[in-house]
Amino acid sequence: GSADLECDVLVLGAGPGGYSAAFRAADLGLSVVIVERYPTLGGVCLNVGCIPSKALLHVAAVIDEVQHFADIGVHFGTPKVELDKLRKHKEKVIGKLTGGLTMMAKARKVTVVRGYGSFVDAHHVKVELTEGPAQAKTGASKTVRFKNAIIAAGSQAVRLPFMPDDPRIVDSTGALELKSVPKKMLVLGGGIIGLEMGTVYSTLGTRLDVVEMLDGLMQGADRDLVKIWQKMNAHRYDNIYLKTKTVAVEAKPDGLWVTFEGEGAPKTPQRYDMILQSVGRSPNGRKIGAEQAGVVVSDRGFISVDKQMRTNVPHILAIGDIVGQPMLAHKAVHEGHVAAEVCAGHKAFFDAKVIPSVAYTDPEVAWVGETEDSLKAAGRKFKKGLFPWAASGRAIANGRDEGFTKLLFDEDSGRIIGGGIVGTHAGDLIGEICLAIEMGADSVDIGKTIHPHPTLGESVGLAAEAADGHCTDLP
Ligand code: FAD
Numbered sequence: 001g002s003a004d005l006e007c008d009v010l011v012l013g014a015g016p017g018g019y020s021a022a023f024r025a026a027d028l029g030l031s032v033v034i035v036e037r038y039p040t041l042g043g044v045c046l047n048v049g050c051i052p053s054k055a056l057l058h059v060a061a062v063i064d065e066v067q068h069f070a071d072i073g074v075h076f077g078t079p080k081v082e083l084d085k086l087r088k089h090k091e092k093v094i095g096k097l098t099g100g101l102t103m104m105a106k107a108r109k110v111t112v113v114r115g116y117g118s119f120v121d122a123h124h125v126k127v128e129l130t131e132g133p134a135q136a137k138t139g140a141s142k143t144v145r146f147k148n149a150i151i152a153a154g155s156q157a158v159r160l161p162f163m164p165d166d167p168r169i170v171d172s173t174g175a176l177e178l179k180s181v182p183k184k185m186l187v188l189g190g191g192i193i194g195l196e197m198g199t200v201y202s203t204l205g206t207r208l209d210v211v212e213m214l215d216g217l218m219q220g221a222d223r224d225l226v227k228i229w230q231k232m233n234a235h236r237y238d239n240i241y242l243k244t245k246t247v248a249v250e251a252k253p254d255g256l257w258v259t260f261e262g263e264g265a266p267k268t269p270q271r272y273d274m275i276l277q278s279v280g281r282s283p284n285g286r287k288i289g290a291e292q293a294g295v296v297v298s299d300r301g302f303i304s305v306d307k308q309m310r311t312n313v314p315h316i317l318a319i320g321d322i323v324g325q326p327m328l329a330h331k332a333v334h335e336g337h338v339a340a341e342v343c344a345g346h347k348a349f350f351d352a353k354v355i356p357s358v359a360y361t362d363p364e365v366a367w368v369g370e371t372e373d374s375l376k377a378a379g380r381k382f383k384k385g386l387f388p389w390a391a392s393g394r395a396i397a398n399g400r401d402e403g404f405t406k407l408l409f410d411e412d413s414g415r416i417i418g419g420g421i422v423g424t425h426a427g428d429l430i431g432e433i434c435l436a437i438e439m440g441a442d443s444v445d446i447g448k449t450i451h452p453h454p455t456l457g458e459s460v461g462l463a464a465e466a467a468d469g470h471c472t473d474l475p
Pocket of ligand 1: 013015016155287288320
């Protein structure tokens with residue numbers, strides 16, 4: 001058919017997966033069109049995810065630190081938060097990054113088409129153009145003809161079916177708007193996103209309850225890490241309801257009344273000023289006309305891909321949240337690079353051994369690869385090295401020695417296969433363990449690597465030494 005635009009690669013969605021794919025494809029000499037319905041590039045991660053949440057978590061961490069300082073005789077007075085200014089700061093952080101992406105797109109001559117994209121067939125996408133912050137449709141459309149397409153349409157927050165329509169019930173996007181600080185909030189779902197937003201609101205003065213269907217918070221992490229987090233965060237939570245389901249919510253003028261069911265559930269409905277729904281994210285696969293192009297989408301909206309990120313239609317690829325768990329920005333970026341290279345004819349494959357997870361709470365919890373739980377479940381023999389931060393000079397000097405660093409090694413090969421860290425800056429420290437796993441390092445490689453003293457990073461080397469029974473003589 002006829003087309004308004006033609007390109008080698010059409011990228012649908014400008015999140016971390018989409019922009020990484022688009023930029024890499026352009027760098028490899030391909031002509032690229034990126035279709036995005038939002039006014040800015042960056043997707044969920046930059047606009048309503050990773051970045052704004054971290055901007056607010058940083059502020060929360062500083063406020064909490066100021067309170068620790070009072071205990072050691074340094075007084076800053078009680079923090080006073082001006083929500084309007086804080087919100088503007090967050091917008092500015094987002095603006096810097098999304099603006100940077102726009103410039104990078106221009107520099108690479110990547111064409112950005114603003115609107116809702118939908119496949120018409122296996123070589124055309126029709127874009128209904130949008131404008132303004134509310135993504136209003138203009139009535140106009142453009143058709144783009146492509147040789148290859150990369151689907152990077154991401155995911156959105158799951159909404160429980162029984163939830164009433166009420167402005168006091170928000171998902172992470174609504175919570176990041178920071179409209180007000182409620183007295184009492186229910187965090188519905190005890191995963192990373194809920195606990196991060198809970199941290200922000202709690203520091204601003206909100207009392208929290210959290211409800212989780214499974215038997216523990218932060219699923220996927222070893223329980224010894226979570227236990228430290230829980231001890232340090234007990235003061236934020238009035239109740240932690242585990243193995244408990246939320247079955248009904250009634251919106252009344254005096255509050256949101258929530259009925260629970262399960263082991264630890266309260267018998268009567270509980271009242272909240274705000275509910276944060278953080279029960280997971282659902283992929284956008286069923287909203288992009290994929291069937292018109294012959295691309296198979298699962299009932300839940302996921303698109304299956306092979307190691308080259310190709311869907312069942314080989315010239316149409318998919319990356320990021322839409323291809324499955326873990327739904328993380330750093331996974332999307334690496335998949336995006338592979339997809340772009342495949343479009344350029346390279347023999348590229350996504351073959352990362354591991355993908356790290358981080359909860360940017362206070363303290364942070366980070367883990368990668370195998371966990372003690374996963375190894376025990378698989379009946380696999382392993383060697384463990386644990387270094388408690390109570391023996392780290394830097395952690396003690398920082399007044400934050402509650403954490404620890406743990407490394408797990410395969411007993412037969414001696415190679416590192418997993419690790420976990422709980423403590424301040426754990427997310428920044430986990431990268432070294434990721435590298436060690438990718439390189440197939442063993443405990444001697446890590447233990448004999450000289451780390452700078454005194455740092456929290458030293459704890460990685462010392463945990464490796466501990467795995468070989470060497471006791472540390474470095475405080
Ligand atoms: P997305 O970022 O979802 O982008 C998809 C884009 O496609 C969107 O911009 C959307 O508008 C566009 N789009 C969809 N359909 C169409 C269409 N038909 N036409 C045009 N455009 C379309 N991950 C981390 O790694 N670290 C974190 O700290 C972290 N924190 C998070 C905090 C929160 C509150 C949330 C919600 C998520 C967080 N994540 C984090 C997850 C991370 O945001 C996602 O994994 C990541 O954004 C996925 O990237 P993506 O490219 O697959 O898609």
